[in-house]
Amino acid sequence: MPPELPDLNRIAVLGATGSIGTSCLDVIAAHGSRLKAVALTAHRSWEVLAAQCHQHKPHFAVISDPSVRASIGGNAFPSGTEVRFGPEGLEEIASHPEIDTVVCGIVGAAGLRGAWAAVESGKRVAIANKETLVVAGPLVMHLAAKTGACLIPVDSEHSAIFQGLQAGRRRDLKRIVLTASGGPFRGWSKERQEREVTVERALAHPTWQMGPKITVDSATMMNKSLEVIEARWLFDLEIEQIAVTIHPQSIVHSFVEFLDGSVLAQLSPPDMKLPIQYALTYPERWSGTSPTMNWTQPCQLEFLPADFDAFPALKLGFEVAKQGGTCGAVLNAANEVAVGRFLEGKLKFTEIAQACRDILIGHNFDASPTLTDLLRLDGWARQEMQQWKSLQSI
Ligand code: NAD
Ligand code: MG
Numbered sequence: 001m002p003p004e005l006p007d008l009n010r011i012a013v014l015g016a017t018g019s020i021g022t023s024c025l026d027v028i029a030a031h032g033s034r035l036k037a038v039a040l041t042a043h044r045s046w047e048v049l050a051a052q053c054h055q056h057k058p059h060f061a062v063i064s065d066p067s068v069r070a071s072i073g074g075n076a077f078p079s080g081t082e083v084r085f086g087p088e089g090l091e092e093i094a095s096h097p098e099i100d101t102v103v104c105g106i107v108g109a110a111g112l113r114g115a116w117a118a119v120e121s122g123k124r125v126a127i128a129n130k131e132t133l134v135v136a137g138p139l140v141m142h143l144a145a146k147t148g149a150c151l152i153p154v155d156s157e158h159s160a161i162f163q164g165l166q167a168g169r170r171r172d173l174k175r176i177v178l179t180a181s182g183g184p185f186r187g188w189s190k191e192r193q194e195r196e197v198t199v200e201r202a203l204a205h206p207t208w209q210m211g212p213k214i215t216v217d218s219a220t221m222m223n224k225s226l227e228v229i230e231a232r233w234l235f236d237l238e239i240e241q242i243a244v245t246i247h248p249q250s251i252v253h254s255f256v257e258f259l260d261g262s263v264l265a266q267l268s269p270p271d272m273k274l275p276i277q278y279a280l281t282y283p284e285r286w287s288g289t290s291p292t293m294n295w296t297q298p299c300q301l302e303f304l305p306a307d308f309d310a311f312p313a314l315k316l317g318f319e320v321a322k323q324g325g326t327c328g329a330v331l332n333a334a335n336e337v338a339v340g341r342f343l344e345g346k347l348k349f350t351e352i353a354q355a356c357r358d359i360l361i362g363h364n365f366d367a368s369p370t371l372t373d374l375l376r377l378d379g380w381a382r383q384e385m386q387q388w389k390s391l392q393s394i
Contacts, residue, residue, distance in 0.1 A: 002283035003150045012093045014114045015105035016040035017048040019211045020128045027277045030289045039093040050076045062089035090114040095121035104129040122147040126279035128154035130230040135329040137233025152279040159275035160253035160266035168258050177255040179247040181207045183219040197349040207250035207270045216339045225317020232321040239322040246304040313353040325367040329374040330381045334359040337385035355388045
């Protein structure tokens with residue numbers, strides 16, 4: 001049974017200043033009589049957060065990095081907004097009785113804390129932060145089953161699958177096919193990537209406007225790997241039930257295939273406001289502000305096989321999703337640090353996947369870890385990646 005949608009959906013936007021967060025606030029602003037931003041959070045960018053608070057007048061704002069407190073002027077936030085500092089504020093907001101829906105728009109494993117608190121308190125959880133499911137998918141899903149929390153995906157592919165699954169019985173599902181744009185280096189060999197990839201090129205995604213971490217993940221195709229793992233836990237699939245196809249236009253957001261061979265797709269121009277809005281209105285559908293398909297213009301849709309040799313990060317995702325246990329937490333942490341080092345010019349683009357593989361191989365695997373085990377390994381993998389020595393000169 002889908003959860004009932006309240007007349008006024010009171011929303012906490014974790015990561016309000018990011019790409020997902022600002023799109024989410026656009027959706028909320030477009031439906032002011034039925035959606036209300038009650039809490040907004042940011043890590044450091046308090047000026048942007050303060051401006052958002054002046055517009056949306058939330059009851060709470062959280063700045064999760066307490067070190068910026070001293071730089072904030074006394075009147076920066078509106079008088080009706082209580083400002084909290086530190087990561088504990090995220091948990092307080094995510095479990096607050098005044099909140100119906102928590103939008104998890106923080107980037108990286110840093111999003112786990114708030115997402116966990118939201119699931120633990122049985123909220124409607126609009127989950128963009130795929131890293132939460134990559135790190136601790138089985139534990140999060142188990143917790144949701146216990147508390148009755150409803151996890152609704154925001155990631156466009158998973159939203160498409162979530163929508164497609166409503167057309168049939170779950171037990172009649174054969175498999176899902178995740179689409180991937182292929183990123184800016186689609187069609188490039190590994191050698192060409194080694195020679196020609198720069199930070200600027202990696203940050204120039206052909207079809208999506210997103211934060212820097214997921215943009216680099218899309219270029220290495222680690223993003224699709226993380227999405228394979230995300231899908232495995234979110235939809236409780238065997239790894240053999242997950243496939244990937246390259247779709248450069250980013251219009252078909254994924255497919256579900258049923259036992260009779262029928263394949264259903266969800267299509268829309270690439271714009272995150274649509275899956276964000278759906279997660280806020282499910283099971284209802286409202287008219288929105290996202291662009292719609294223009295069928296008076298020619299539209300060609302291509303589907304190409306994924307190149308696992310040129311993009312070894314993609315192979316890692318299938319392996320990690322199959323093994324489960326501690327692998328997701330280690331891969332995710334290693335990748336977060338590797339992306340940071342690449343953006344700082346300290347790691348080559350093609351070394352990201354290699355370094356992640358090395359660290360995965362070197363970790364102490366546990367098939368059924370606790371949350372504490374996973375957080376400890378997250379710290380371990382970060383340290384290992386910081387020290388991972390590049391063999392090539394940059
Ligand atoms: P972003 O970098 O644009 O924004 C990140 C937000 O998280 C900011 O508000 C920032 O203040 C906050 N934040 C950063 N570090 C934090 C920390 N340590 N503690 C607390 N808050 C912190 O990122 P984004 O592109 O909006 O992505 C957010 C999440 O959504 C990611 O998990 C990403 O994979 C997922 N996602 C994004 C898109 C997209 O179109 N941007 C699409 C699908 C999924
Ligand atoms: Mg996606």
